[in-house]
Amino acid sequence: MDSNRSLTKKLVGSESKQGKGNRCLFDSEQLTILNTSFSEDPYPDFATRRELANLVRCSIDVISNWFQNKRARLPAKERRKILEARKSKNNALQNSSLQATTRETFYCVSEQSISYTQGTVLDGNPSVDTPGDPSQQ
Amino acid sequence: MDSNRSLTKKLVGSESKQGKGNRCLFDSEQLTILNTSFSEDPYPDFATRRELANLVRCSIDVISNWFQNKRARLPAKERRKILEARKSKNNALQNSSLQATTRETFYCVSEQSISYTQGTVLDGNPSVDTPGDPSQQ
DNA sequence: TTCTAATTTAATGAC
DNA sequence: GTCATTAAATTAGT
Numbered sequence: 001m002d003s004n005r006s007l008t009k010k011l012v013g014s015e016s017k018q019g020k021g022n023r024c025l026f027d028s029e030q031l032t033i034l035n036t037s038f039s040e041d042p043y044p045d046f047a048t049r050r051e052l053a054n055l056v057r058c059s060i061d062v063i064s065n066w067f068q069n070k071r072a073r074l075p076a077k078e079r080r081k082i083l084e085a086r087k088s089k090n091n092a093l094q095n096s097s098l099q100a101t102t103r104e105t106f107y108c109v110s111e112q113s114i115s116y117t118q119g120t121v122l123d124g125n126p127s128v129d130t131p132g133d134p135s136q137q
Numbered sequence: 138m139d140s141n142r143s144l145t146k147k148l149v150g151s152e153s154k155q156g157k158g159n160r161c162l163f164d165s166e167q168l169t170i171l172n173t174s175f176s177e178d179p180y181p182d183f184a185t186r187r188e189l190a191n192l193v194r195c196s197i198d199v200i201s202n203w204f205q206n207k208r209a210r211l212p213a214k215e216r217r218k219i220l221e222a223r224k225s226k227n228n229a230l231q232n233s234s235l236q237a238t239t240r241e242t243f244y245c246v247s248e249q250s251i252s253y254t255q256g257t258v259l260d261g262n263p264s265v266d267t268p269g270d271p272s273q274q
Numbered sequence: 275t276t277c278t279a280a281t282t283t284a285a286t287g288a289c
Numbered sequence: 290g291t292c293a294t295t296a297a298a299t300t301a302g303t
Contacts, residue, residue: 026296029165031164043277065299066297069296069297069298071277072278072279073296160293160294161287161288162286162295162296198288199288202287209290210285210286
């Protein structure tokens with residue numbers, strides 16, 4: 001029915017509502033879930049995004065926005081890397097006609113045991129967000 | 138990320154940068170600690186600020202800035218309330234012949250007595266703000 | 275449509 | 290109170 005409602009909100013004419021005042025800020029639990037998912041797949045499909053939306057209790061649009069901006073704000077080196085990985089995966093899918101892979105990846109993170117192991121994501125680079133040690137000068 | 142952000146700046150010519158580029162961003166755990174402390178005392182003394190600095194692993198100046206911004210950006214009603222509460226406390230101090238000035242002149246103490254008591258953070262009950270509202274206002 | 279890249283807006287740390 | 294930066298949200302272009 002109306003399932004295909006995506007990012008594009010056609011606000012036309014006199015209506016220029018632009019989300020003033022309600023900006024969603026993720027807490028560290030949500031960020032842990034999102035970052036973990038991002039490290040495994042920076043380009044999640046709709047089903048994965050819906051699962052994530054359920055996990056962190058927000059809308060799919062917010063999830064999509066987060067992933068897009070997350071990719072956009074990666075360092076150029078890592079951005080290139082995930083883009084190449086995505087191309088390779090697409091090629092592999094086309095070659096082996098393997099679809100509908102049953103990925104049942106749920107990430108149950110405990111609430112207070114957030115460890116800063118996100119620096120080992122995709123590279124040896126220091127992670128761009130989740131600052132475990134904010135710059136004391 | 139920082140490709141051409143300077144186009145949106147109204148600062149032309151000389152480098153009179155004010156933000157200095159290194160801005161500390163608190164995560165939710167740190168904000169929980171800070172907000173808890175703020176709810177108990179919006180005007181922490183030097184010892185409390187130093188303790189908080191150790192808890193959230195940043196400098197005392199950062200803590201001071203946070204409290205200053207937090208108080209200044211409080212709604213006017215709340216701001217008036219905490220100010221009255223502070224005046225009442227000062228009057229009580231003066232009445233009890235404890236002449237403590239409002240400025241804290243501390244000398245540099247050795248930092249070998251500083252130990253992290255991380256995990257038991259100020260309280261075992263971090264339910265100060267409503268869950269699902271990471272913005273601390 | 276999805277995606278990227280750029281822009282806008284609100285929040286906030288630093289001063 | 291200002292400025293700078295961050296991140297969510299939005300817009301345009303391919």
